[in-house]
Every structure is written in C-alpha cells, then in structure tokens.
Amino acid sequence: xxxxxxxxxxxxxxxxxxxxxxVMIHGIFTNLSVFYFSVxxxxxxxxxxVLYDLKGHxxxxxxxxxxxxxxxxxxxxxxxxxxxxxxxxxxxxSYGGLIALYMAVYYPETVDKLIIIETPNLNDxxxxxxxxxxxKLFLDRYLAGxxxxxxxxxxxxxxxxxxxxxxxxxxxxxxxxxLRRDLDLFDKIAENNPVTNExxxxxxxxxxxxxxxxxxxxxxxxSSLYYGKGDHSIPVQNPEWLVDKIIKxx
Amino acid sequence: MDTVILNKRRQSEIVFxxxxxxxxxxxxxxxxxxxxISQESIFTKNLEMDSIEIVAFAEKVKQKYGREIDFIxxxxxxxxxxxxxxxxxxxxxxxxxxxxxx
Numbered sequence: 001x002x003x004x005x006x007x008x009x010x011x012x013x014x015x016x017x018x019x020x021x022x023v024m025i026h027g028i029f030t031n032l033s034v035f036y037f038s039v040x041x042x043x044x045x046x047x048x049x050v051l052y053d054l055k056g057h058x059x060x061x062x063x064x065x066x067x068x069x070x071x072x073x074x075x076x077x078x079x080x081x082x083x084x085x086x087x088x089x090x091x092x093x094s095y096g097g098l099i100a101l102y103m104a105v106y107y108p109e110t111v112d113k114l115i116i117i118e119t120p121n122l123n124d125x126x127x128x129x130x131x132x133x134x135x136k137l138f139l140d141r142y143l144a145g146x147x148x149x150x151x152x153x154x155x156x157x158x159x160x161x162x163x164x165x166x167x168x169x170x171x172x173x174x175x176x177x178x179l180r181r182d183l184d185l186f187d188k189i190a191e192n193n194p195v196t197n198e199x200x201x202x203x204x205x206x207x208x209x210x211x212x213x214x215x216x217x218x219x220x221x222x223s224s225l226y227y228g229k230g231d232h233s234i235p236v237q238n239p240e241w242l243v244d245k246i247i248k249x250x
Numbered sequence: 251m252d253t254v255i256l257n258k259r260r261q262s263e264i265v266f267x268x269x270x271x272x273x274x275x276x277x278x279x280x281x282x283x284x285x286x287i288s289q290e291s292i293f294t295k296n297l298e299m300d301s302i303e304i305v306a307f308a309e310k311v312k313q314k315y316g317r318e319i320d321f322i323x324x325x326x327x328x329x330x331x332x333x334x335x336x337x338x339x340x341x342x343x344x345x346x347x348x349x350x351x352x
Contacts, residue, residue, distance in 0.1 A: 010302075012309065031301065031302045031305075032302070032305065033301035033302050033305045034301075036301075036305045036308075037305075037308075037325065037326055037328075037330075037333060038326065041322050041323070041326045042326070053302070058302045059302055059306065155294075155295065155298045157298045161300070236330060
C-alpha cells in the first residue's frame with residue numbers, strides 16, 4: 001500500500017529492474033486482477049510493470065470524493081512520483097483508458113506511449129446506464145453477461161459484495177457526479193488533437209464502443225486501431241492477442 | 251521408499267498449513283472457521299475468493315516461495331477456466347513437487 005493524496009492505494013510492481021515502465025490502469029468496478037494473471041506478467045518479462053487499484057476499487061481505500069479524471073490523474077501522478085518514475089507507457093482498459101488519455105492531454109511530459117483497450121466515450125449514450133447511478137437490475141444483467149463471456153459463475157456472496165460496493169460508491173461518494181463531470185474529454189481531444197503520443201487502440205470485434213474507437217483513431221494522429229476476438233471482457237477472454245499487439249507496439 | 255512418501259506427506263502438510271494461513275490473512279480467520287478449508291477447497295468456489303483476493307494470495311506465495319519456484323509463470327500459464335477451478339491442494343502439490351525437482 002502507498003499513501004497518495006490522503007488515500008491508501010494498493011500497488012503491485014513487477015520486474016522493478018527493467019528500464020522502461022508500463023503502468024496498467026483497470027476499468028471502473030473492476031480491479032488490477034484484470035491484468036495480473038495474463039497480460040501483466042508477460043509484459044514484465046521485458047518491462048517494469050506497475051499495477052494499481054483505483055480509489056474505491058480492489059484493495060485501495062474508498063474516499064467520499066475524487067473520482068473524476070483530474071483526481072484520478074493526480075493520484076496516478078502521485079504514484080509515479082512515489083515510485084520515482086518520470087515517464088511511463090500507459091495502458092488503460094475501459095474507464096482506465098480515459099485516465100490514460102486525460103494524462104496524455106494534461107500531463108504529456110509523464111506519458112510515453114499509450115495503449116487504449118475497449119475505452120468508451122462517456123458522452124455517446126452507450127454509457128448512460130452507468131451514469132444514471134446504482135441500478136440493481138442493470139448490475140445483475142451486467143454480471144450475468146460477464147459470466148457468459150468469461151465462463152465464470154460468481155457465488156452469491158461475490159454478487160452481493162459487488163452490489164454493496166457499487167451501491168456504496170454511487171450513493172455515498174461523489175462518483176456519479178464525478179463521472180458526469182468528465183463527459184467532454186472526447187470533445188477536448190477533437191478540438192485541437194492534443195494527443196501526440198504513439199497510440200495503440202485495441203478493441204473487441206463485439207465491442208459496444210466502436211464509435212469511440214473510430215473517433216480516437218481519427219483524432220489521434222499517431223494511432224493504430226486493431227480489433228481482436230471477444231467483447232468488452234477481452235482482457236480475460238483474449239489476453240494472448242492483447243499481449244502480442246502490445247509487445248509488438250512497444 | 252516409505253521415508254520418501256512420509257517426507258512428502260509431511261511437506262504437503264507444512265505447505266498446506268502455510269497456504270491456509272495466507273488465505274486466512276486475506277479473507278479472515280473467522281470466515282475460514284465458518285466455511286472450513288481443506289486441500290480440496292477451490293479458491294473461487296468453496297473459499298469464495300474474488301479475483302483481487304487471489305492476486306493477494308499469489309503475491310504471498312511468490313514472496314514466500316518465489317526463490318524456489320516460478321509460481322507466477324505456472325499460474326499465468328493456466329487457461330482462465332483452470333484458474334477458476336484451482337484448488338489449494340493443486341498449489342500445495344505444485345510447490346512440493348517443484349521443491350523435489352530443485
């Protein structure tokens with residue numbers, strides 16, 4: 001655990017002796033394990049890999065506020081500072097990709113190459129159920145879909161735990177308002193194409209974020225876009241494809 | 251031959267005790283008392299551990315046995331379904347057998 005901005009963060013480092021660092025940022029309502037068992041250790045054969053749980057996720061501490069992209073980026077800057085990393089490749093999955101993009105726009109001096117996996121545009125309508133707050137039925141449907149796509153059936157204790165965690169974040173923190181505050185990130189990216197990093201866009205063949213993929217490809221000059229077999233759970237379904245693409249890109 | 255088998259059984263017991271302690275540290279000794287733990291316990295099912303708890307467990311195993319075995323390569327090489335059905339006994343066997351071959 002490392003204390004950053006008055007919050008405890010669960011951080012894991014792999015292959016600390018490597019010269020280049022890859023930071024991996026998970027999505028909302030998941031945790032660093034989405035990368036741990038597959039992608040991270042393959043990348044760690046060559047790179048220093050930093051995994052961390054976002055605020056209020058995994059084993060990191062939950063705070064009442066600070067779930068917007070600016071706060072999340074400041075948390076990440078604090079982690080980089082604490083670990084003495086001046087510049088890193090950022091890999092962001094889903095919402096984590098928005099944090100990576102935000103870092104590239106506002107703190108470009110800290111970002112080397114960008115890898116964006118299945119990242120949505122919060123403002124394109126697809127993410128509306130997420131922005132409307134805790135919805136038991138929606139979450140049950142989401143978890144049921146996740147079980148089908150990952151072939152895993154969570155126990156009732158696990159399902160209850162996820163419900164409690166999501167409900168708490170929506171009803172007792174500023175998460176909902178914070179998510180709404182960041183709807184304009186893609187507009188900012190379109191305004192004057194501020195992301196100049198070499199960027200790898202990795203999306204699933206059954207993605208629900210195809211518009212976001214095309215948008216980012218259009219507005220990030222040095223970007224390449226690939227589609228791999230799977231859906232939004234592609235880090236679990238098809239990690240070999242992700243590893244192959246990322247290693248070739250880096 | 252009997253001595254070898256006995257030694258292996260003893261090693262398994264020691265490793266199982268150590269791994270059970272790791273699980274207790276992560277999900278709570280009170281939970282273990284409630285649900286029980288055995289070599290057959292499957293992490294995700296019987297112990298109802300979620301992914302981040304299994305990561306914490308893997309890190310503890312790596313810290314304890316990392317010099318002797320490449321636990322992470324072993325576990326990372328598994329298909330997700332196999333990982334999902336992993337039992338504590340399989341981890342015990344892997345550690346004991348790896349120690350034998352070292």
